[in-house]
Amino acid sequence: MVAVESGVAPQQDRDDVARRLLDSSETLSYDPTEEVDWDTPLDTSYHGASPEWSTLYGTSYWDEMSPEQQRELTRQEAASVASTGIWFEMILQQMVLRDFYAKDPTDPSFQWALTEIADECRHSIMFARGAAKLGAPAYRPNRVVVELGRLFKSVAFGESAYAAILVAEEVLDVMQRDWMRDERVAPFVRTINNIHVVEESRHMKFAREETKARLQGSGKLRRQVDALVVAIASYFIVTSMVNKDVYANAGLDPERAIREAKANEHHKSMMRSSCAGLMEFLNSAGLLTRSAMWFYKRANLI
Ligand SMILES: [Fe+2]
Ligand SMILES: [Fe+2]
Numbered sequence: 001m002v003a004v005e006s007g008v009a010p011q012q013d014r015d016d017v018a019r020r021l022l023d024s025s026e027t028l029s030y031d032p033t034e035e036v037d038w039d040t041p042l043d044t045s046y047h048g049a050s051p052e053w054s055t056l057y058g059t060s061y062w063d064e065m066s067p068e069q070q071r072e073l074t075r076q077e078a079a080s081v082a083s084t085g086i087w088f089e090m091i092l093q094q095m096v097l098r099d100f101y102a103k104d105p106t107d108p109s110f111q112w113a114l115t116e117i118a119d120e121c122r123h124s125i126m127f128a129r130g131a132a133k134l135g136a137p138a139y140r141p142n143r144v145v146v147e148l149g150r151l152f153k154s155v156a157f158g159e160s161a162y163a164a165i166l167v168a169e170e171v172l173d174v175m176q177r178d179w180m181r182d183e184r185v186a187p188f189v190r191t192i193n194n195i196h197v198v199e200e201s202r203h204m205k206f207a208r209e210e211t212k213a214r215l216q217g218s219g220k221l222r223r224q225v226d227a228l229v230v231a232i233a234s235y236f237i238v239t240s241m242v243n244k245d246v247y248a249n250a251g252l253d254p255e256r257a258i259r260e261a262k263a264n265e266h267h268k269s270m271m272r273s274s275c276a277g278l279m280e281f282l283n284s285a286g287l288l289t290r291s292a293m294w295f296y297k298r299a300n301l302i
Pocket of ligand 1: 089119120123196200
């Protein structure tokens with residue numbers, strides 16, 4: 001859809017994209033209640049995520065941990081990422097539903113939007129069951145972030161809503177692509193990640209197209225505001241992914257774990273390198289302003 005960049009996306013192009021997404025969803029969608037092995041009890045000889053993605057991997061604390069502790073930590077971390085995923089998917093569903101309120105139901109984009117909401121609904125149930133099977137408690141962002149999310153889901157619209165959706169989906173995507181292929185990760189978690197990666201690739205396509213289309217003809221000031229709003233939303237989403245309680249729940253000293261995780265250069269560079277493509281997109285959309293960069297740097301996305 002290169003044409004979109006140089007002018008307003010013709011309605012025909014947007015219809016074609018939505019139609020293709022609908023076709024693809026009809027061909028390849030999953031029912032997690034059937035596909036995921038919910039019945040076999042959790043095998044603790046597996047990780048919950050690729051160890052290299054652990055917030056403590058590469059620290060001296062990690063080296064001191066027993067393999068059992070390392071696996072318990074990645075299981076708690078994976079459950080936390082899934083729980084934050086549920087929180088964000090609820091925000092996303094509401095934003096998309098609001099965006100298409102009372103629009104033309106014969107429009108393929110309208111039907112795609114409802115398809116995406118249905119996907120997210122299944123995903124959230126899947127993540128909820130997955131986190132429970134991993135033996136994790138409810139992990140939620142802190143109170144302030146929960147309230148900021150409540151505000152954002154009620155008022156965000158247009159390109160800022162879709163660009164924020166894209167950032168959250170892309171960040172999750174890069175991790176899950178690694179986890180779904182990793183034989184050290186529990187098989188049921190790999191299935192969950194596989195389902196999510198497949199279905200989210202369509203969502204990301206839609207989010208990119210909507211972001212570009214709605215930015216057409218927008219002035220400098222509007223882009224500055226959009227860029228900042230998206231960067232702040234991204235900052236809170238990304239920094240909420242791994243809840244600080246995971247360390248105590250994995251039997252670690254939370255103070256030391258939080259300190260070492262905060263200073264973990266390995267984890268920061270994993271995040272940065274996996275977000276390179278996303279940052280390139282935001283840059284091409286004019287959403288990587290100076291003030292936005294400040295937040296992306298603080299979230300270690302750039
Ligand atoms: Fe999802
Ligand atoms: Fe999604």
